[in-house]
Every structure is written in structure tokens, then in C-alpha cells.
Amino acid sequence: MGRLVIGYWDCPYCDTKGIRGDKSVCPNCGQRRGHVRFYLKGNAQNQELREKDTKDLEYVLQEKEKYVNRNPDWYCSFCETLNSDNAETCQGCGASRSQSDKNYFQMLEHLKELEQAQAQPVSAAPAKRSKLPLVLIAAALLIVGFFLFMNGKVTSGDYEISGVRWERSIQISQNRLYHETGWSVPPGASVTGQKSEIHHYDQVVDHYEDREVQRSRQVIDGYETYYTYTDLGNGMFDQVAHQRPIYKTEYYTVTEQRPVYVQVPRYQTKYQYDIWRWTPSRTADAEGDDQFPYWPETNLQSDEREEERTEAYFVDILNTKKNETARYRVSPTDWTLLVPGSPVYITTNRFGADPCISDENGIPLVQLNNY
Ligand SMILES: [Zn+2]
Ligand SMILES: [Zn+2]
Incomplete structure (x- = not known):
């Protein structure tokens, strides 16, 4: 047990502040203290104080301390007055203490519970059904439809094979x-x-x-x-x-x-x-704008040998309507099917990309790769 410090309370009836804790009646309006909370003047509750900060506190005289009752006030359940632990009857209404069951702390606890109960929301309103999902589904359908449309094929017969080309090459090392x-x-x-x-x-x-x-x-x-x-x-x-x-x-x-x-x-x-190291030294090349590719002569010297062979095949497609020619690369096996001068159908997607030589129904025959 340490020293006793005087606390303070505020009158809830007339709003008078800072009434000394050893007064049980408001000096302004004469109401007895009831629903109050005691506090230390100038300091927040539960705050730690250093020696130098305790100057403003008012202490109970040391020689009187041992006569002071340290028990909490009791709370009259009839007239809501706080009474000293020394009083056996209520100072407000005269009721017997035995008919009340709460002290100051239980009174605060009870008030807190009442406040929390009031703060509870009555009931959650049913969530509004949003129309947003329907809008999203409609948008998604539109987008899918657009891509299906753009993915569609276009076939045209305004084309002719105007030429073929081949290129072959042999790497030689020394x-x-x-x-x-x-x-x-x-x-x-x-x-x-x-x-x-x-x-x-x-x-x-x-x-x-x-x-x-x-x-x-x-x-x-x-x-x-x-x-x-x-x-x-x-x-x-x-x-x-x-x-x-x-x-x-x-x-x-x-x-x-x-x-x-x-x-x-x-x-x-x-x-x-x-x-001695085999070192890439030259290439032997052959090319032609006809349908008869051959491998170039290498004329190997005694210190030379053949390395990798590469080949590439191309076709020129003439748009007879626009009189424009475009060159494409095709696979070696497809290339052997191409006959210069013959009319062909060309099928592309709706953007004009991804072309191939097809039949009149758009069934692909030869894939055309960008040159
Ligand atoms: Zn008052
Ligand atoms: Zn009372």
C-alpha cells in the first residue's frame, strides 16, 4: 500500500468539472454522485509518473491515511447513488445496503455492457443483388463473337503462281x-x-x-x-x-x-x-528461278571437307486483280507441287494474314511462310 491521492469527478447533472473525490455531493446543484468515473487531475488514467511530475497531486495527510477506508463505494440500485463503504443505508434514498448488489466497479462494468449492446447493429440488410455479372457476361459474349468473326477465313481465286525459286548452299571447312x-x-x-x-x-x-x-x-x-x-x-x-x-x-x-x-x-x-583444326572457310552456292534444283560443285582441295548443307524454296504469287506479286517461303515437299503459270486459290484470315494455297472451298494445300 502506497500513499493515497485525492481523485476527482464530474457532475453528470449540471456538468460541473473537477469535484474533489472526498465530496459526495455536487457543490453546484446538490446532486449526490452516481454515474461518475473518478480520475486524476491533469493525468491520463494508468499513466506512469516520475517523481518531478507528482507535484500537482494532492495527497491525504500521512497521519490520516490509516483511518481512510480503501474499499470502493457501493451503488444504490434504487436511486443510483454512490455511497461510502462506511454507510449501511443509502445517503440518497435511505434504502438498506443489503438490497443493492453492485459496487463502483461493477456499476462501470454494467454501464459498459449496456453501451456495447446499444452499439450492436439491429440486423444486416440483405445484400442488393448486383446487375453487374449480367453486363460482364454480355461483354464476354460480344468479345468471343468478335474473335470468332475475325478468325473466319477468306478465299479468293484472283491469284496465279508467277514464279518459283530455289537456293542451296554447302558450308566448307579447311x-x-x-x-x-x-x-x-x-x-x-x-x-x-x-x-x-x-x-x-x-x-x-x-x-x-x-x-x-x-x-x-x-x-x-x-x-x-x-x-x-x-x-x-x-x-x-x-x-x-x-x-x-x-x-x-x-x-x-x-x-x-x-x-x-x-x-x-x-x-x-x-x-x-x-x-590441326577444321575451320569454316567458304561456302559453295547454287540458285535458280526454275523447278530443277541441284547441289553446287564444291571443288574440294585436299585440305578441305564438306560441312552442313542448307536449302530454301520460294514461290511468287501474283494478285491478278491488283497486279501485285508477293514472295513466300514454302517447304521442300510442297515446293515440288507448284507449277508456274497455274491459277490458284489463296485463303487468309479476315486480317489478310496467315495465307495458304487452297482449293476453292478454302481447304489448305500449301502453307505460305513470310519471306
Ligand atoms: Zn451538479
Ligand atoms: Zn438510494
Whole structure:
């Protein structure tokens, strides 16, 4: 038990503020205190105070403290008056204490429950059914329909194969002698010389040196007193003293041993060698605007050989209406089907893209790729 501090209350009838907790009647309107909450003047409830902040508090004289009743007021359930624990009958209406069952704290708890019950919403209104989904479905159907339409095919007979073209090519490489160096000798190479060279460096500890390092730590510098206040429910508060340590930062130095490194070169044998390598050197090409492709002559020298063969086939399509020609790349097997001068049907999508040679019903025969 600590010292007793005088609390205060506000009159709910005439709105007079800051009435001392040892007064049970409002000095302005004469109403007895009932639905009130005690507080400490100038300080929020449950706030901690330091020694220097307690000057404004008013204490019960120390010699009187032991005569003060520390029990909470009781609450008359007939006239809603708060009565001292010392009173056996209500100071407001004279009813016996035995007919009331709440004290100050239970009265506050009860008021809080009533407030919460009032704050509950009556009932949730049924959610309005939104028309948005229908709108979305209609929009989605429109979009799908649009794409189905645009994906549709267009077939036209205003076309003719005006020409064909082929291109063939053979990559040729030459066997060449290279002078190289390396840490190892590849298969097939002949060594022409060798010497010791630095391959890499290792980090090696040479010695240790002392170094002073500054460190810090938190140490207790002293203690401070602070107070908390408990509502006794009778217009007074019980002041409880606490102590807590105050810390400060202390600096100190320690001596550490740190390694000092040196770079040590590591040597290995490096080889010089000669090696023959097949090296891309030239291509042999053939091309023609006819239907008879052939592979070009390579005329290989004794130090040459053939590598990859590539071929490409093209067709020129004439739009007889616009008198415009476009060139497309086609597959080798499709290309053999094409006869220059013959009329054809061309089918595209509605954007004019993705063309192919088709029959008059749009059934694809030869896929045409952009040149
Ligand atoms: Zn009043
Ligand atoms: Zn009463």
C-alpha cells in the first residue's frame, strides 16, 4: 500500500468539472454522485509518473491515511447513488445496503455492457443483388463473337503462281594448323615447347598482429522511481512506487589478433603445341528461278571437307486483280507441287494474314511462310 491521492469527478447533472473525490455531493446543484468515473487531475488514467511530475497531486495527510477506508463505494440500485463503504443505508434514498448488489466497479462494468449492446447493429440488410455479372457476361459474349468473326477465313481465286525459286548452299571447312599454349595438351596436338609459369596465387597467413578494437556495452547507471495509480473506487487513488534501472553506454577497448596475409605464386607447366583444326572457310552456292534444283560443285582441295548443307524454296504469287506479286517461303515437299503459270486459290484470315494455297472451298494445300 502506497500513499493515497485525492481523485476527482464530474457532475453528470449540471456538468460541473473537477469535484474533489472526498465530496459526495455536487457543490453546484446538490446532486449526490452516481454515474461518475473518478480520475486524476491533469493525468491520463494508468499513466506512469516520475517523481518531478507528482507535484500537482494532492495527497491525504500521512497521519490520516490509516483511518481512510480503501474499499470502493457501493451503488444504490434504487436511486443510483454512490455511497461510502462506511454507510449501511443509502445517503440518497435511505434504502438498506443489503438490497443493492453492485459496487463502483461493477456499476462501470454494467454501464459498459449496456453501451456495447446499444452499439450492436439491429440486423444486416440483405445484400442488393448486383446487375453487374449480367453486363460482364454480355461483354464476354460480344468479345468471343468478335474473335470468332475475325478468325473466319477468306478465299479468293484472283491469284496465279508467277514464279518459283530455289537456293542451296554447302558450308566448307579447311584443315588449318594452329600454334597454341595451354596448361594441358589436347588430344592430337604435338608439343613444341614448355616452361614454368605462374598459374595462380594462394593467400597464406604470414604473421599475426595486435590491433586495438573499441567495443561498447550497456551498463546500469542508477535507478529511477516512477509511480502508478490504482482507482480505489471511492474518490481516491492508491499510489504505488516502482523502480527501474537507467542504462548508459560504456566504451572499452580490447586487443585482437588479426592475421596478415601474403600472396604466394603457384607455378605450373605451360605447354606450347601445334594442332590441326577444321575451320569454316567458304561456302559453295547454287540458285535458280526454275523447278530443277541441284547441289553446287564444291571443288574440294585436299585440305578441305564438306560441312552442313542448307536449302530454301520460294514461290511468287501474283494478285491478278491488283497486279501485285508477293514472295513466300514454302517447304521442300510442297515446293515440288507448284507449277508456274497455274491459277490458284489463296485463303487468309479476315486480317489478310496467315495465307495458304487452297482449293476453292478454302481447304489448305500449301502453307505460305513470310519471306
Ligand atoms: Zn451538479
Ligand atoms: Zn438510494
